Amino acid sequence: MALLEIRHVSRRFGDLKAVDDVCLSIEAGEFFTLVGPSGCGKTTLLRLIAGFEEPDTGELLLDGQTLAGVLPEQRPVHTVFQSYALFPHMTVAENIAFPLQMAGRSPDEIRHRLQDALDLVHLADKARQLPHQLSGGQKQRVALARGLINKPRLLLLDEPLAALDAKLREQITAELIALQREVGITFIFVTHSQQEALAVSHRIAVMNAGHIEQVDAPEQVYGYPRNRFVADFIGTVNLLPVEVREAGNDRLRLLVAGVGEIVSMPAAARTGERGAFAVRPEQLDIIADGERPRLDNQFKGTVQDHLYLGDVTIYKIALPNGAVLEAMRANAAPGRARFLERGEPVQVGWRRQAGVYLRD
Amino acid sequence: MRRTKRSLWLWAAALAVYAFLYVPLAVVVLFSFNDSLLNAEWIGFTTRWYALLFDDEAMLGAAANSLLIALIASALATLLGTLAGIAMQRWPVGVLRCLPLLVLAPVAMPEILLGVSLLLFFRQVLDLTLGLISILIAHVTFSIGFVAIIVRVRLAGLDESIFDAARDLGARPWQTFRHITLPLIRPAILAGFLMSFTLSIDDFVITFFVAGVGVTTLPLQIYSMIKVAVTPEVNAVSTLLMALTLSLIALASKLAPDALKARA
Ligand SMILES: Nc1ncnc2c1ncn2[C@@H]1O[C@H](COP(=O)(O)OP(=O)(O)OP(=O)(O)O)[C@@H](O)[C@H]1O
Ligand SMILES: [Mg+2]
Numbered sequence: 001m002a003l004l005e006i007r008h009v010s011r012r013f014g015d016l017k018a019v020d021d022v023c024l025s026i027e028a029g030e031f032f033t034l035v036g037p038s039g040c041g042k043t044t045l046l047r048l049i050a051g052f053e054e055p056d057t058g059e060l061l062l063d064g065q066t067l068a069g070v071l072p073e074q075r076p077v078h079t080v081f082q083s084y085a086l087f088p089h090m091t092v093a094e095n096i097a098f099p100l101q102m103a104g105r106s107p108d109e110i111r112h113r114l115q116d117a118l119d120l121v122h123l124a125d126k127a128r129q130l131p132h133q134l135s136g137g138q139k140q141r142v143a144l145a146r147g148l149i150n151k152p153r154l155l156l157l158d159e160p161l162a163a164l165d166a167k168l169r170e171q172i173t174a175e176l177i178a179l180q181r182e183v184g185i186t187f188i189f190v191t192h193s194q195q196e197a198l199a200v201s202h203r204i205a206v207m208n209a210g211h212i213e214q215v216d217a218p219e220q221v222y223g224y225p226r227n228r229f230v231a232d233f234i235g236t237v238n239l240l241p242v243e244v245r246e247a248g249n250d251r252l253r254l255l256v257a258g259v260g261e262i263v264s265m266p267a268a269a270r271t272g273e274r275g276a277f278a279v280r281p282e283q284l285d286i287i288a289d290g291e292r293p294r295l296d297n298q299f300k301g302t303v304q305d306h307l308y309l310g311d312v313t314i315y316k317i318a319l320p321n322g323a324v325l326e327a328m329r330a331n332a333a334p335g336r337a338r339f340l341e342r343g344e345p346v347q348v349g350w351r352r353q354a355g356v357y358l359r360d
Numbered sequence: 361m362r363r364t365k366r367s368l369w370l371w372a373a374a375l376a377v378y379a380f381l382y383v384p385l386a387v388v389v390l391f392s393f394n395d396s397l398l399n400a401e402w403i404g405f406t407t408r409w410y411a412l413l414f415d416d417e418a419m420l421g422a423a424a425n426s427l428l429i430a431l432i433a434s435a436l437a438t439l440l441g442t443l444a445g446i447a448m449q450r451w452p453v454g455v456l457r458c459l460p461l462l463v464l465a466p467v468a469m470p471e472i473l474l475g476v477s478l479l480l481f482f483r484q485v486l487d488l489t490l491g492l493i494s495i496l497i498a499h500v501t502f503s504i505g506f507v508a509i510i511v512r513v514r515l516a517g518l519d520e521s522i523f524d525a526a527r528d529l530g531a532r533p534w535q536t537f538r539h540i541t542l543p544l545i546r547p548a549i550l551a552g553f554l555m556s557f558t559l560s561i562d563d564f565v566i567t568f569f570v571a572g573v574g575v576t577t578l579p580l581q582i583y584s585m586i587k588v589a590v591t592p593e594v595n596a597v598s599t600l601l602m603a604l605t606l607s608l609i610a611l612a613s614k615l616a617p618d619a620l621k622a623r624a
Contacts, residue, residue, distance in 0.1 A: 050528055072527045085525035089543050098539075102530040146529065
């Protein structure tokens with residue numbers, strides 16, 4: 001039995017469907033991530049799980065028991081808010097111990113578990129400080145410890161890293177993964193950063209306009225996006241409009257108008273239908289012009305632009321039909337920003353295993 | 361060049377306004393120490409007017425009344441105003457939507473209007489004998505709004521999500537109030553109490569209408585004395601009242617600086 005079962009849950013605000021017929025089932029011990037653009041309903045879904053909103057239709061089950069009518073303070077679900085929501089008049093220790101205090105634990109037990117929690121998030125030396133004396137990362141860790149200390153069945157994290165700078169985000173992301181593994185509590189993590197989602201999750205749900213577009217493991221979501229939205233939202237992708245020429249058992253032939261034919265792995269498609277072919281920049285190879293074709297798909301183009309990012313350089317390659325593909329190339333040789341100049345004729349290609357066909 | 365000229369004008373205007381406000385007060389204070397029965401010229405320093413004050417039975421009685429009324433009225437106003445402030449901030453829905461207006465109206469209402477209407481209400485509707493009780497009720501009435509504003513401003517300045525967080529972490533509503541809301545608004549409650557206290561102890565107009573014949577407060581006593589003449593004793597009692605009021609306001613503004621700013 002799944003830990004949390006979300007069955008056809010909808011929540012509207014006036015005319016707006018903030019959450020639209022969402023079905024999810026989350027397993028115990030999972031690090032589950034909700035990702036999607038701003039306003040797609042992530043926070044509303046979390047508030048439904050925490051009990052601050054009730055669904056208009058549908059049902060939530062925790063451990064097989066319905067959550068209908070169960071107040072937020074009665075649910076074994078704790079939240080780490082985006083703004084941390086630390087109590088400004090309480091010390092770090094008092095903040096973290098608050099859930100135990102409310103649950104009426106004995107002072108002895110509180111002292112023990114507080115010490116453990118402080119150690120867990122490396123804040124033992126800050127126990128007596130007030131929230132306003134802490135850095136952003138430290139506040140974030142206090143909020144995390146406070147959410148974990150009473151061992152909820154489920155910890156909800158609403159963009160907990162949004163207020164931190166890039167360097168700290170990376171560090172705390174790593175800490176978060178380790179922490180979740182250590183405590184074994186199920187996390188539902190909300191972010192609108194697809195990179196974060198890919199880095200931390202066991203499974204990712206991609207949300208768009210209130211509904212779920214795809215739920216899968218990170219490598220599935222990235223490698224086999226189910227539709228244009230997912231392909232575009234998770235990572236960078238080149239999308240080429242195509243027409244299906246042949247939908248065989250061993251291959252797919254797709255026509256790109258004005259460029260040529262793409263050979264790809266078999267997929268659900270009907271001959272003659274239109275769709276898009278999605279391929280990632282790192283799957284593209286750039287080959288000097290005139291060199292003999294050695295890839296399944298190889299087309300002529302010109303270098304239109306390049307963008308030096310340090311570890312890699314992004315090249316924009318214009319195809320004869322005007323479409324522009326982004327290709328990524330690692331800068332393994334130090335001190336060299338680019339290998340190709342603007343206007344240089346090249347070939348761009350990829351293996352048939354790369355890229356996916358997406359139906360419209 | 362032009363700028364300095366303009367700012368010079370600004371300074372002069374500001375100075376004039378402050379002088380207009382504070383010179384009369386300074387004169388009162390000064391003459392309360394003047395060794396002359398007339399408020400005309402400076403003769404020499406004395407504290408005998410203050411000594412006289414503490415021998416004046418009527419004055420002491422009025423002061424005792426004022427203190428008693430101020431204490432009880434501000435305690436009641438603080439309790440009710442705090443509840444109103446919380447209600448206005450947390451549940452701005454339904455009938456409560458007009459609560460702010462109802463609570464705040466007495467703050468903006470001309471005092472004389474409030475005085476007359478309270479008098480009519482006490483006499484015609486309640487058939488109450490005017491005295492301590494009627495003054496008390498009147499003072500509570502005009503103080504509630506001030507307390508409510510101060511408490512509400514304080515609440516509005518807090519991160520809304522901490523109340524959700526408290527619930528989320530297992531606090532029942534009264535636990536949230538006890539552990540989160542109350543400690544956080546305590547300075548505002550105290551400031552509200554001090555404000556009510558100064559309002560009550562200084563009030564003349566409304567008290568004048570609802571006091572009846574038997575009971576006198578300090579401002580009423582001062583008024584009845586200056587009907588005869590502005591004696592140095594009046595200067596002395598005014599100085600004391602001023603000192604008390606100013607120190608209470610200073611304390612209140614220290615406790616809830618944002619709240620008192622928002623009042624203006
Ligand atoms: N209480 C409410 N009343 C009316 N509309 C609301 C309410 N809460 C949310 N909405 C609307 O519902 C939609 C979803 O909001 P939600 O906060 O869930 O988005 P989100 O995915 O968390 O966005 P973000 O990434 O910006 O935090 C938005 O259009 C928002 O304006
Ligand atoms: Mg949100």
